[in-house]
Amino acid sequence: MKILITGGAGFIGSNLAKRLVKDGHEVRVLDSLLRGNKLDKSTYDSVQFIKGDVRDLSTVTEASKGCDVVYHFAAVLGVDIVADNPVETMDVEVIGTRNVVEAAAVNNIKKILYASTSGIYGHSAIENALTEEVLVDPRTSYAMAKRYNEIYLASHHEEKGLNVISLRFFNVYGENQDNRMVVPRFFEQALNNEDITVFGTGQQTRDFTYIDDTVEACVRLMDVDGCHIVNIANEEEWQIKDLAVKIKDITASQSSIQYIEAPKRRYDYEVERRVGSSEKLLHMTGYKPNTGLDEGLQKIYATNYVNLNSIL
Numbered sequence: 075m076k077i078l079i080t081g082g083a084g085f086i087g088s089n090l091a092k093r094l095v096k097d098g099h100e101v102r103v104l105d106s107l108l109r110g111n112k113l114d115k116s117t118y119d120s121v122q123f124i125k126g127d128v129r130d131l132s133t134v135t136e137a138s139k140g141c142d143v144v145y146h147f148a149a150v151l152g153v154d155i156v157a158d159n160p161v162e163t164m165d166v167e168v169i170g171t172r173n174v175v176e177a178a179a180v181n182n183i184k185k186i187l188y189a190s191t192s193g194i195y196g197h198s199a200i201e202n203a204l205t206e207e208v209l210v211d212p213r214t215s216y217a218m219a220k221r222y223n224e225i226y227l228a229s230h231h232e233e234k235g236l237n238v239i240s241l242r243f244f245n246v247y248g249e250n251q252d253n254r255m256v257v258p259r260f261f262e263q264a265l266n267n268e269d270i271t272v273f274g275t276g277q278q279t280r281d282f283t284y285i286d287d288t289v290e291a292c293v294r295l296m297d298v299d300g301c302h303i304v305n306i307a308n309e310e311e312w313q314i315k316d317l318a319v320k321i322k323d324i325t326a327s328q329s330s331i332q333y334i335e336a337p338k339r340r341y342d343y344e345v346e347r348r349v350g351s352s353e354k355l356l357h358m359t360g361y362k363p364n365t366g367l368d369e370g371l372q373k374i375y376a377t378n379y380v381n382l383n384s385i386l
């Protein structure tokens with residue numbers, strides 16, 4: 075198949091591109107490269123790379139010409155970056171998604187898979203694993219834009235028959251992720267024997283989903299038609315303080331774990347508990363994430379940091 079990935083030079087997008095190339099698909103990547111390029115050389119050489127902004131309709135239309143499927147992953151990411159750039163965040167989401175849909179109509183593309191987020195749930199149902207039927211509670215510009223796009227895409231399914239799947243990712247982590255995210259930030263601090271800084275008490279929980287599992291789910295859902303919202307979650311919750319301890323132990327770090335007050339701008343992003351259910355994903359594809367946190371962290375350390383650590 076011919077497949078376009080917007081934001082395909084980012085963390086999840088680059089891993090997806092690598093997998094799709096391996097599977098024999100013809101892959102195009104559209105990315106502005108404003109926050110770097112995570113495509114490895116082999117994958118970059120194997121895809122058709124287009125540098126451009128998803129907010130430019132003509133660029134998106136040209137990039138998607140002849141494609142069968144679009145993975146729309148272009149987004150502004152990282153709590154601090156999103157909090158500091160709410161207008162850009164919403165523009166990239168809303169204008170970008172509108173452009174992807176309009177380009178799909180022009181180019182007769184019948185399927186879009188959209189990178190949504192577990193942040194849409196906000197503070198909903200914190201006592202239970204979150205299913206797709208839970209009433210959502212988006213509180214940030216990022217989450218609100220993601221929820222708007224879910225509804226916008228569903229409207230195009232109802233009115234025009236577009237096949238759309240909104241992928242609600244739960245704390246994806248893995249090799250080559252940058253330190254805007256908590257797992258690589260903790261690794262970086264631990265390897266430098268700096269204080270590992272945990273916001274709040276560290277008792278808040280998250281459901282960490284390994285990148286290979288996330289990509290596997292994305293690939294399997296490409297074969298699903300209709301209009302769906304699907305969680306991609308590992309179904310295990312871990313306290314952030316335990317994550318810090320695990321990374322400290324893996325790296326044999328001399329770091330101390332320091333608990334600090336979260337900046338006010340992060341308030342709406344901080345929830346006490348979040349764990350997802352992937353039962354719908356399992357029902358639809360016969361698959362759900364299965365890499366435990368210990369295994370995932372060991373893979374990251376072995377792939378990204380072992381040689382670096384021996385040098386240090």
